[in-house]
Amino acid sequence: MPGKSFLHKLNPLTKVVWSLAVITLAFVYQQPLPILSLWASVLAVALIGKVLREILPAIRGLIIFAAIFFLFQVFLIDEGQVVFTLVPGTGIGRITDVGLKACTMLALRMLAMTSTIPVLLATTPPKDMIVAFVEKLKVPYVYALMLVTSLRFIPTLQEELSLVIQAQRARAYDLEGRNIIKRFLALIPLALPLLLMSVQRARTMAISMETRAFGAGPRTSLHTSTFQLLDIGVISSCLLLTAVLAVVSLH
């Protein structure tokens, strides 16, 4: 991963500052268009960082999530002019102009805010994140380690899940029930072995860490987290730009 683009070279905390700047602006802006351009700027950063293609599936997921968010909210607002009714003649499924605007804002705001997270994850090795958080933000090492080991377990769990699915299929277990309740119940024979395996794994890992002096007291670190000139430049321009844009928009 290192050296792929300037984004990869930045200190993780610099990227966190950028993330916070985007969140701040998403709250400051009260019109859809500025928020849309804010979101576009996040995607542009991903493009320059050569990770746009990599994070596209995550972005797609976030869009779907925002759409669901929008649909759940839009029917609940009664104020303003009615522009559309789901069942004509009744009050069911009424959408108003105020509701439409507010929900669009809400969805776009959420989208802009959350889109920085995949960019952050795609350009930062978890290890660097730990070092930066522990060294610069004084986060207790145990918490940082917990976060990273759980991230590390995800691919292992995926492999194990497919193993369990294959094993259950080999015993003619039907995973494709039509009815939603049946489908949900069908998950239990998959989840149970997976859970048991994970508990076993976690125990082995705990023992393995214990035999290598985990929690012995103050520890040192092989890697160190540094701010380069580039980081300082990016952080100050983020802060400056956010301040200027916020002031302009609030006037």
Place this chain on the structure above:
Amino acid sequence: MEPIIKVENFTFYYPDSQAPALEGINLTVREGEFLGLTGPAGAGKTTLALALNGIIPNFQGGRMGGKVMVAGLDTAKTPCARLAGVIGSVFQDPEAQLVAEVVEDELAFGLENLAVSREEIQRRIGAALEMVGIASLRHRSLRELSGGQKQKVAIAAAVALRPRVLVLDEPTSELDPQGTVEIVALLQRLNRDYGITILLIEQKISVLAPRVPRLVCLNKGRIVADASPRQILAQEKLTTELGLEVPPVTALFRMLRRAGVYQGDLPLEVDEGQRELGRLLGSRASRA
């Protein structure tokens, strides 16, 4: 000289268990020995390994009796972290025992915990990778490595703490025959060249027997045999009772012995058997 491992009348019950996992264990290991430990599933092999590195009773609760001493330290009264510098452990599952993403960081983990300085960590990582023969993997991602390579990383991570004893709990059970032979050969080298005492728990007797001078057999929580592999494999009743996988060549010579044709030592490996067979046939031919 004081033995590096001294287990005295050790008994252990897991919580809520009526039957002891280990009962009346007495075991003495001298520094620099290479010891094999075998026995059927549930015999107490893993429990014994965990008692040696202090996980029992410091981390795993239960009732215990007797005493376990490693390098002069009573494991029940010494924190695991202190024992970590004396006794290194490697486990069965190559996946679950590794905590980092990159080989180098895996080796650094224990050293960081012991608050070793950054320069010294670098030096020790280099040395441990050299010892295990995986210097080329230093910056590789653990996810890309094979099971055998992962086990070598786990061994290197243990070796980096400069232990005097290494306990390995079936490190080859998830490896292919080639990987198994490589790991055992590596352990032999660590034992011979660096004087590290090795206790290897292993089911694959055909790999273990020719390579260890001393084999301890556990069954139902007790030590039932402690002798050379040759002496143990000669006892048909014992090997059947323990379900030990007797190497085919050894089984053949046991039959020859029973038939009264052969009186020498039982061969443990094929080429050894070939030689003996040649000698046997030769002496018969010259007599005829």
